[in-house]
Amino acid sequence: MSTMVLRPTSPAEVQEAVRAHRRILPRGGGSKPALSTPHQGQTVLDMTGLTGVLEYDPGEYVFVARAGTRLAEVEALLAQHGQYLPFDPPFVAQGATLGGAVAAGLSGPLRQRYGGVRDFILGVQFVDGTGQLVRGGGKVVKNAAGFDLPKLMVGSLGRLGVLTEVAFKVFPFPKATATLQVDFPSLAEALEALYRLLGSVIELYALDLVPPDTLVLRLGGLPEALPARLRRLEEFLGRPAQPITGSLEAAYWKDQNDLNRLGEGCLVKVPLSPKRIPALEEALQGVPRRYLSGGQLLYLAWSGPLQALDGLLKRQGLPGLVLRGVVEKPLIGLNLEQAFARKVTAALDPEGRFQPYAAQN
Numbered sequence: 001m002s003t004m005v006l007r008p009t010s011p012a013e014v015q016e017a018v019r020a021h022r023r024i025l026p027r028g029g030g031s032k033p034a035l036s037t038p039h040q041g042q043t044v045l046d047m048t049g050l051t052g053v054l055e056y057d058p059g060e061y062v063f064v065a066r067a068g069t070r071l072a073e074v075e076a077l078l079a080q081h082g083q084y085l086p087f088d089p090p091f092v093a094q095g096a097t098l099g100g101a102v103a104a105g106l107s108g109p110l111r112q113r114y115g116g117v118r119d120f121i122l123g124v125q126f127v128d129g130t131g132q133l134v135r136g137g138g139k140v141v142k143n144a145a146g147f148d149l150p151k152l153m154v155g156s157l158g159r160l161g162v163l164t165e166v167a168f169k170v171f172p173f174p175k176a177t178a179t180l181q182v183d184f185p186s187l188a189e190a191l192e193a194l195y196r197l198l199g200s201v202i203e204l205y206a207l208d209l210v211p212p213d214t215l216v217l218r219l220g221g222l223p224e225a226l227p228a229r230l231r232r233l234e235e236f237l238g239r240p241a242q243p244i245t246g247s248l249e250a251a252y253w254k255d256q257n258d259l260n261r262l263g264e265g266c267l268v269k270v271p272l273s274p275k276r277i278p279a280l281e282e283a284l285q286g287v288p289r290r291y292l293s294g295g296q297l298l299y300l301a302w303s304g305p306l307q308a309l310d311g312l313l314k315r316q317g318l319p320g321l322v323l324r325g326v327v328e329k330p331l332i333g334l335n336l337e338q339a340f341a342r343k344v345t346a347a348l349d350p351e352g353r354f355q356p357y358a359a360q361n
């Protein structure tokens with residue numbers, strides 16, 4: 001199959017490409033191949049030519065950049081001012097772009113502290129399926145006007161339009177961080193501790209469950225206060241904890257940001273709530289997996305036939321998004337598509353230039 005690849009370098013070139021081609025697949029850094037590998041007849045819009053930070057005022061905690069800008073570049077710039085993207089998008093070292101992170105709606109362990117992509121996006125500019133350049137939201141933190149297009153673009157997987165620009169609010173990164181790894185005698189006890197933590201006033205930057213029964217917690221704050229806070233956390237949990245500090249700590253979380261390290265096979269994201277974990281754990285034994293963000297997100301590496309995972313998720317009433325692997329439809333499990341989503345899609349892409357992702361139930 002020969003695929004045409006275009007590499008626009010301006011929003012006007014994206015408009016031209018969308019108007020000129022019948023089927024379009026936007027691609028950022030290609031770090032989530034299940035979402036960016038073209039199907040028959042699709043023209044790929046390689047967005048890595050549309051880069052650059054357009055505005056960044058550290059004092060305002062806001063920045064605006066072209067959608068093809070690499071997250072690594074964004075993070076390096078923010079770090080110079082002690083700031084970061086709190087939704088902690090994965091695959092930074094693999095070349096993931098800002099637009100790809102928004103369209104896939106992906107967040108990582110640090111999301112625990114402040115929230116996911118949709119909690120930080122302020123504005124978007126994109127080209128819809130008719131080739132129109134659309135703007136939504138703004139770059140001011142208080143933005144009351146109009147329809148919330150920026151949030152609709154989060155998790156839209158390129159089906160509503162090709163993102164050309166995004167505006168984000170950012171946050172200061174803590175002056176110091178430390179991590180505790182705590183093993184529990186059983187999953188039930190690990191989950192009991194997780195619920196207690198979620199119900200407490202303890203502020204955690206990350207709260208991950210590593211099956212079968214280990215919690216990994218990240219604290220952030222002032223360096224002089226951290227040792228005492230770590231001790232109090234250990235007391236709260238009532239279990240001996242293994243601390244990870246200093247450069248090892250930063251390296252640990254950097255590694256976690258590369259979800260490919262989970263293992264071979266299809267890499268799948270499952271949004272859930274912690275009450276789903278016991279039933280999932282029974283079904284997923286032997287599957288490399290990790291629950292992030294207080295049990296709100298599961299990432300797993302699936303080596304069997306994808307149909308089996310699709311069925312498993314459907315039975316559990318959960319949706320899944322395939323990020324890596326060869327797939328016809330990356331949205332598996334429970335189909336969340338509602339009448340509202342169909343209406344939005346019909347309004348923004350009336351001719352069906354962008355790819356539908358979910359198989360019908």
Ligand SMILES: Cc1cc2nc3c(=O)[nH]c(=O)nc-3n(C[C@H](O)[C@H](O)[C@H](O)COP(=O)(O)OP(=O)(O)OC[C@H]3O[C@@H](n4cnc5c(N)ncnc54)[C@H](O)[C@@H]3O)c2cc1C
Nearest residue numbers: 105115116152155156271272296319331335336337341358
């Ligand atoms: C037009 C359109 C059509 C779509 N069609 C489908 C479809 O057919 N099938 C499908 O599976 N998906 C579809 N999606 C994607 C789907 O809406 C999301 O991917 C899915 O809801 C998971 O959310 P997310 O990826 O944004 O996850 P995240 O933002 O990463 O959220 C992960 C989990 O955390 C929860 N969460 C988010 N914010 C908070 C918060 N502040 N506090 C506590 N919990 C929070 C979420 O509810 C979710 O359970 C569609 C999206 C769009 C825009």
